[in-house]
Amino acid sequence: MNFVNFFVISIFVHFILFVSVFDIYFTSPIIHGMKEIKPPVKVPAQRLVLFVADGLRADKFYELDEHGKSRSPFLRNIIENSGSWGISHTRVPTETRPGHVALIAGFYEDVSAVLKGWEENPIEFDSVFNKSRNTWAWGSPDVLPLFAKGENIHHVHIHCYHGDTQSFAGDDSSLLDEWVFDKMKDFFHSAEDNATLNHLLKQDNTVFFLHLLGIDTNGHSHHPMSKEYLENIKKVDTGVERIVGMFNKFYQDEKTAYVFTADHGMTDWGSHGAGLASETLTPLVVWGAGANKHKDIQTPLTDEEAQLTRSWGLDPSERRDVNQADIAPLMSTLVGVPIPVNSVGELPIEHISLDSKTKAHLLHANARQLSEQFVVKMESIRNKTFTFSPFPKLSHSGVIDLDRKITELIKQGDYIGANNLSHELMSLSLEGMNYFHIYHRSVLYFSIVLSFIGWIVESILMLLHHVDFISSQSKKMTPLGKTQMFSWLSYVFCLSALFVVVRIYVLDLPKLYYLYCTLPIAIWYHISTQKHTIQAGVMYISSNRPFFQKLLLHICAFMLGVWALVLSFFYRYILTVELLLFAVTIHFTSLPRKSKHQWTVVCTLAAAFPLLPTVGRAPNSFLVFGGGLSGSILCFLLNSKETSLLTKFLTTLPFIAGCIQPTAMYISSNQGSMPIALHILSWSLLLLSWVLPLLQTTNVTLRLVTIFCCHLTVYILISLSYDAVFCVVFCLLLYSWVQVEFHLDSNPKLLEEYSFTKTSTNQSFLKALLFSTLRVGYMFIFFIVLAFFGVGNIASINSFDVKVVLPFLTVYNHLVMGLLLAYKVLLPYLLVACTLCCIATVTRTNMQQLCYAVLIVSDVVGMHFFFLVQDSGSWLDIGTSISHYVICMSMVLSVLLFLAVAKFVTSCSLLSKFRRHLL
Structure with missing residues (x-):
């Protein structure tokens, strides 16, 4: 197999390995073929109003302000006097799409569905909206269309504002919520003169959905501790009061049920997606027709949870927590429609105020809905398997038997016993569904x-x-x-x-x-x-005892190094330990004293960054400016021997970037409009970063420093804090790595004499390069890991402040924002790949060898994380494990591609091609 074939096949193989983890651990739970279970009793509510305050944290909603008053006086009054309340526990990823799917459809969408963004549903699913007679919804165009797709949804009517209004450049985003409240008010006013619409609104089983995005947008722009975020909570409370008053005036029948909650919370630094408590704890308030007003049932709380509740000025005995998926059967029950067939939620009966018999019937219906999913899933597996292994705790006959017992207990008036059996059937059904959901997992696991x-x-x-x-x-x-x-x-x-x-x-x-x-x-x-x-x-190993001993020693060192890389995903300080170890061990080599000292100083400087807090929590314009200034000084010093106009211009680019980002943050903080010239300049620098290196000569050091200078400029443009300084030190560390590998080669030729397009080969030199090649491969992967974890960790993947893209755009665009943030993460990979090309040139090593060594190291690390992936335990653990594997495999795939890109960037010269064209 030649190298080109190996390279192409390697990308294909690693892509399969990357995708496989989703089919093994995170496949869609949706199944089809279940019959819906209709409510066995009539409920008091004819309509339901769902308020979802996007990005609202539970603590910021429930806590009292500095004056000892609630930020939500209207909802606080409901909590204390006329409704039930608690905490809704969300799952990872704490994003808008999966949060709303859990709330309205009652199941937790698989991780791969998040990759679909907000444009489509991987699999069409049932929801509370589908079951309603009519649903009207107002809010964001990113959310509402999710629930207005598929067949037979003509009764779901959505009203969205334009996506360009979702700005994060310092505007008051509470206007998004005001738009929703005003449009709903106008809608009901029009119903007074429209007999057809008035008739539709007076029908039962009707749902109204208000998606309130202002809190989330203000949180991204100003953080949850800001005045804008907290004031937005007050404005939402006022808006909810207006809507409730409007419903009371329009209907005058007290048959409206209300649910107020949030899809996810938010970190202190204005992001979400991971599993911190501030992201997974959201408020839940239920009131109106059918809601429990009594304080006789409570959720068991830990001492810490009880103490937190008291700090909010609330009685822990009145707190009733739920899982986010439980809200879907709660809403279905309140409005009197069947529970969505794919829902895995368990009805939180303590939030409903009905007689004991009715509650028993409702819980029984919920148990039948879940057991129906279990039976359909079991039969689908049975029909597609040669040797069927049934779920040991529950069978089809077991479902029938439990269902019969529950019915008999209800007839006998033993409602507590019936409820206990209903909960048992629900628990066993959920456990059985998970058993069959992972039925074929062992085969896939073994194959991968x-x-x-x-x-x-x-x-x-x-x-x-x-x-x-x-x-x-x-x-x-x-x-x-x-x-x-x-x-x-x-x-x-x-x-x-x-x-x-x-x-x-x-x-x-x-x-x-x-x-x-x-x-x-x-x-x-x-x-x-x-x-x-x-x-x-x-034969070679067995006949060469010294080589065999050396091989064992290197294997041990290699495995220790791999374990250190794996541990660094969990503990960033491991990178500091490795860098300090590199700084010490260099003195046991025969390198020139100057190179040893330079390497030691740079490693020590780089070792400080993994010990700092992760980037994303506290923007610092001074550090960004300092990164730009130090970047220009570094490029000037490394190119001090060059006097060309292009080289002098290149050294100013990092400084320009260091001025642009602080300027954008200053304008944003003062709620000013971003100049279009700033956007044009930023996008121009991004484009020039790929063009300018190709205009430079192919001299190794000059081309490499030019690449560093251009891409460092773009990195600084997308930086908010010390990450700008880190990239400067990182470039210096890579440059020093080239110096070290060059001197380890013991080649008398000057480094400056090498060219990417004129490499000398020495076949005898390839004899003993097996161990040194693996060393270079390991260092390559180490620098890739350092590039990411030097400034962040897994939890900080979601810690990017949206202000980081202010130089490029100020209006929400999920695709562009995601691409820019991914570009920042991957950009150092290109710098490391270009450095590897440089090392291959100056050490006269076959580039193919280095690629094989890189793959060996990266695959050993990747297999470690494959074994560590889990889908049970805390949601933080699950999210962390899948993130580790995704990052590792993405790293391998991107490295393979970046090596090809780096080969082009380092060896292609537009200047020489232009000269040949003229001749």
Whole structure:
């Protein structure tokens, strides 16, 4: 296999490994074929009003202000006198889309659905809106269309404002909420003169949905502790009071139920997405027709939760917590419609004020709805499996038996016993659904592990091909003849692949299963065709005892290094320890004293950053300006021997970027409009960062410093704090790495004499490069990890302040904002990849070797995180584990692509091509 084929196949293999974790751990829970369970009793409410205050934290809603007064006096009065309240516990990811799906549809969307953004639903799902007779909704165009898609939803009417109004550049975003309240008021005024609309509004089973985005937008712009965020809470309370008054005046029948909650909370620094308490704890207030006004039931609380509740001035005995998915069956019950068929929520009966018999019937209906999902899921697995293993705790007959017992207990008037059995049936049904949801997981898990190990072995064999002794010995062995290609081993692999394909087809499993299960067969078959290389390698190791001992020593050091990289995902200070270790061990080499001291100083400087708090919580314009200034000084010093006009211009770019971002933040903080010239300049610098390096000569140091200078400029434009300074130190660290590898080569040639387009090769030099190549590969992955964790961690993935993109845009655009933030994360990867190209040139190492070494290290790290992925435990643990794996595999995929891009960026010269064109 040549390198180009290996490179392309490697991207394909790693993409499959990346996607596989979602099908193994996070597949969609939605199933079809269930019959809906209609409410067995009539409820007092004819209509429901759902208020969702996007991004509202529970503590900021419930706590008293500095004057000892509530920020929400109207809702506070309801809490204390006429309604029930509690905490709604959300799940990771704490984002708008999954939060609303859990609230309105009653199930937790799988992680991959978040990647769809707000444009489409991966699988159409049932919701409270679908079950209603009519639903009217007002709010954001990012949310409402989610629930107005599919068949038979003509009764769902949405009214959205324009997306351009969702600005985060310092405007008062509470106007978004005022728009919702005003439009709803106008809507009801028009109903007074419209007989058709008036008739529709007076029908039962009607739902009204008000999506209030202002709090979330103000939180992103100003943070939850800001005056804007807290004032927005007061404005929402006033708006809710207006809407309730309007309903009372229009209907005058006291048959309206109200639910006030939030889709997610927000961190102190204005972000959300992870599992911190400030993100997962949201308020819940229920009042009106059917809501419980009595204080006789409570949620068991820990001492810490009770103390927090008292600090809000509320009685812990009145707090009734729910899971976010429980709100869907609560709303369905209040408005008298069937619970969405895919809902996994359990009806929080303590929020409903009905007689004991009615409550028992409602809980029984909820249990039947969940057990219906269990039975359908079980039968779908049974019909697609050769050897069926039933869920040991519950069977179809068990469901029928429990359902019969519950019915008998209700008839006998034993409502407490019936409720206990209903809860038992719900619990067993949910557990059984999870059992069948992961029924085929072990097969996928085994296949992916075999693929991981196989590709690591494949990369090692490709690297061994470049070791002269092993390569020459393998060529001397008898090659495989045409008749040997169909040996018994080939038949085994072919039959295995055929068996897997037939089994997947018969079981009607998803199409991707064909790839997951046949991939390891293909990889290991190709490994089996390289038996001569394996034999030559074994011969070389067994016949060379010193080499064998050295190999064992390096394997131990390699595994320790890999474990250090894995631990650094959990503990950033491990990177500090490694950097200090590098600073010390350099003095045991034969490098020149100047190079040792430079490397030690730079490693020590870089070691300080992983010890700092993660970037994103406190913007600092001074540090951004300092990063731009120090970046220009660094570029000037590294290019001090160059006097060309282009080089002088390049050294000013980081300083310009260091002025633009603070200017944008200053304008935003003073609620001014962003000058269009600032946006044009920022986008121009982004474009020039890719063009200017190609106009420079291909001299190694000059081209590398030019690349650093241009892309450092863009990084500073998307920085808010010490990350701007970190990137400057990071570039200096990469430059020092080139110096170290060059001197370890012990080549008398001057570094400045090397060119990316004129590399000398020395075949004898490739003999003993196995260990040094792996060292360079490890250092490459280390710098990739340092690039991310030097300024952040997993929790800070969601800690990006939206102000970071102010130089480029000021209006919400999820695609552009996401791309800019991803660009910032990936940009250092390109710098490391360009540095690797430079090292390959100055050490006269085959670039292919270094790529194989990088893959070996990255795949060993990636397999570690594959084993650490979990889908149980706390939601923070689940979110962290999947984030680790996603980051690691994204890192591998992006590195492979960036190596190709780096090869172009470092070797292509538009200037030379232009000259040749003129000649």
